[in-house]
Amino acid sequence: MPTHITPSGPSAAPAGEHAENRTEVFAIHGADPEVLAYAMAKYSRSSLSMKQSLREISSQRAEQFLNTFYFQYGHRSIADLAHVAFAIERLSLLAAIALVDEQRWDGQERSTRYQNFLKGGWYLPDFGLDTEAREQYSSAIELLFSRYHGTSQAMLEYFKSTTPKPEEMKADAYERTLKARSFDVARYLLPLATNTSLGQIVNARTLETQISRLLSDPHEEVRQLGEKLRDAASGAAWNVHGAELAALQAEIAAADPSLGARAAELLTRDVKVAPTLVKYAVPSDYALATRRELEQAAQELMAEAPIDPAPVVDLVERDEPLEVELAATLLYGASHYSYRQIRDCVTQLPEARRNEIVDLGLRHRGRHDDLLREFSAGQTLRFDILMDIGGFRDMHRHRKCTQILQPFTHLHGYDFPEFLEEAGFGAGYRLTIGAAHETYRNLKNKVADASAQYVLPLGTRVRALFKMDFAEALYISELRSTPQGHFSYRRVAWEMYKAVARQHPSLAKYFRIRDVTEPIDLLKR
Structure with a gap:
């Protein structure tokens, strides 16, 4: 029979110290x-x-x-x-896409579905003394805003005429729901110059890399945004209770000057959220030099070959070595070609040449530089997606996958929103988008491509590579195919599901997805 021994003597724990669980949990407030x-x-x-x-x-x-x-x-x-909160207001949609392009990012941006973007204004690049380019740019933006306003109003009336209000539905809810649907259509006409606002809460490490990445961007506005973020993190933060605390400190000082001085140190001091952690955030020489060399390598490899036609979603099968995937991904982000077209060209290269391309992505890496995102390779599912910029902004929020976005261009054409043809506004939409793309081509030949990109409407197609595991593919397909979602990403989610079903038919049954070709109730949110 076992003997039970009671601890005693010098080695025994003090009474009560370990006799019971003493876990304590408390929230922390007020610390910088x-x-x-x-x-x-x-x-x-x-x-x-x-x-x-x-x-x-x-x-x-x-x-x-x-x-x-x-x-x-x-x-x-x-x-x-160290987590810090920022408000970033009156930046362009183009700059917002660049800002939020972090895999560890939390925030919210103004919604094109629930807000009228006509009121926020737009970004004007610096055209220097070229007044003709400035006037051409401004005219194109103003035309797009005019068409956006007219389309949103016209589509609202169309939806009202084709979708009767149920008796049980309140009038304001009916109006609000159909207005959101009309904005879903009209947003295709918003230019990338359109101003937006957003809030973000990020840790200081993400903030440091975010600032460095923004400072290395080809767009002047985005570089200036990086500087403003660094200044905001290093300078005094705005205190929501600042005015009240200052008033309280003044009352204390009036009653007791000595106590008022002590209160000032606590109540009215400046709080700097991350002055130490971002002070060395500078443009990345690694990113800048690598981007230039990869762009040149992509041009040499593709030799101005025509861009092959591509579906909305192309699930590129895994049948090549990792070295080929790395080289192809590096060139993908520096060009406008599909991943499949680049991958096929890279596959045909001698091994030594493929290794040279991989080396381009690493040769300028400094001691403290993180690897380029293109090196996040090896995922099973690789979706090359060609969709409108507005829809991409929604898909961009999925951060459990690796995303490689190509530069904005007119080369892939544009998408056509649902319901517009039925409403009788298709011809006007085509003329407007066509005029915007023509302006982009003209400005690109006169000024930097980075400035010309702002006139591209959200209906313009952009190519992005999404690499993910099975769980993320299932999650995106299910979430983005729901009837209350935007028809643009609903189509992409459906095509992702069908692509997985073709390559892995035994897994298709696990997707809880609704066929997006079925009619939907416009009033269901």
């Missing part, structure tokens, strides 16, 4: 992001509790710690612990 990051990082280096750490840490000590461990020793995971 960098101070909080330091306090959390101390768990690996100190036995102090969070409350003890935060009581003894100052902003100055946090800065000293981060300078040592983050920058000198390269412990970059520390920056994951």
